[in-house]
Amino acid sequence: MLEARDLTVVYGGTTVVDRVSLALPEGPYGLGLIGASGSGKTTVARCLLGLVAPTHGTVLFRGADVGGMRRPGPYRRAVQIVVQDTEGALDPRMRVGTAIAEVLRAHRMVPRGAERGRVAELLADVGLDAEHAARHPHRLSGGQRQRAAIARVLALRPRFLVLDEPTSALDTTTQARILGLLDRLRTEHRLSLLLISHDLAVVERLCRHLVVLHRGRVVEEGPLADVLRAPRHPVTRGLRDAVPRLPL
Numbered sequence: 001m002l003e004a005r006d007l008t009v010v011y012g013g014t015t016v017v018d019r020v021s022l023a024l025p026e027g028p029y030g031l032g033l034i035g036a037s038g039s040g041k042t043t044v045a046r047c048l049l050g051l052v053a054p055t056h057g058t059v060l061f062r063g064a065d066v067g068g069m070r071r072p073g074p075y076r077r078a079v080q081i082v083v084q085d086t087e088g089a090l091d092p093r094m095r096v097g098t099a100i101a102e103v104l105r106a107h108r109m110v111p112r113g114a115e116r117g118r119v120a121e122l123l124a125d126v127g128l129d130a131e132h133a134a135r136h137p138h139r140l141s142g143g144q145r146q147r148a149a150i151a152r153v154l155a156l157r158p159r160f161l162v163l164d165e166p167t168s169a170l171d172t173t174t175q176a177r178i179l180g181l182l183d184r185l186r187t188e189h190r191l192s193l194l195l196i197s198h199d200l201a202v203v204e205r206l207c208r209h210l211v212v213l214h215r216g217r218v219v220e221e222g223p224l225a226d227v228l229r230a231p232r233h234p235v236t237r238g239l240r241d242a243v244p245r246l247p248l
């Protein structure tokens with residue numbers, strides 16, 4: 001499992017993450033992390049990915065502190081992130097197939113010469129055609145680009161996936177398709193997902209568990225259905241009431 005224990009992150013004297021603990025068991029699993037803009041969601045995610053060193057607290061990967069790992073390779077591959085499409089996960093100068101093949105090569109994920117076949121498999125897995133491999137990112141639609149970004153991440157056979165607003169740059173129909181894709185991948189690849197969103201309807205689609213962050217603190221957590229039935233914190237109520245079509 002992947003675990004954040006008592007994380008605190010201080011930037012220039014301001015505490016942006018305040019004693020946050022959360023755990024992702026092995027997949028298939030889905031944990032939603034919601035909260036207003038600036039509540040610390042991305043910062044928590046960056047700690048889990050080892051991109052930000054917490055001021056206090058620890059991140060544990062299968063029981064080992066990621067801060068002082070002698071062989072961080074398995075952790076680095078196992079924990080991956082998918083961001084909003086507009087943040088440019090794909091290098092605009094590189095063909096999609098080349099970008100994925102490069103990841104396969106760099107991490108020695110397949111024997112030499114087997115990259116092309118694996119690229120085609122990965123593209124098929126996310127619902128893209130083999131011919132998309134030859135395209136540059138700007139010649140794909142937003143939804144296709146997001147699929148390509150997911151394929152690139154899957155190349156590493158991750159166990160834990162942080163999804164930071166993965167669909168907020170997409171129209172509703174495309175958003176629903178990408179969420180459907182992630183739902184299938186979670187089951188088929190036994191992925192453990194941490195889904196960051198300010199949209200409860202998105203979280204509901206993929207997660208049974210929920211953590212609510214407010215000003216860097218966990219103000220509510222538990223099974224999603226329970227939390228929504230009886231929210232204890234006004235922030236949770238606000239986020240719930242922003243989704244009028246939730247059957248409550």
Ligand SMILES: Nc1ncnc2c1ncn2[C@@H]1O[C@H](COP(=O)(O)OP(=O)(O)OP(=O)(O)O)[C@@H](O)[C@H]1O
Pocket residue numbers: 011012016035036037038039040041042043044198
């Ligand atoms: N590298 C940094 N240096 C200084 N302050 C930062 C840094 N990264 C984030 N912050 C601040 O920390 C707070 C939390 O930011 P964070 O990006 O984690 O919020 P968030 O919940 O992901 O917000 P959003 O929903 O807008 O993405 C914000 O006030 C932000 O300005």
Ligand SMILES: [Mg+2]
Pocket residue numbers: 041042043164
């Ligand atoms: Mg964020």
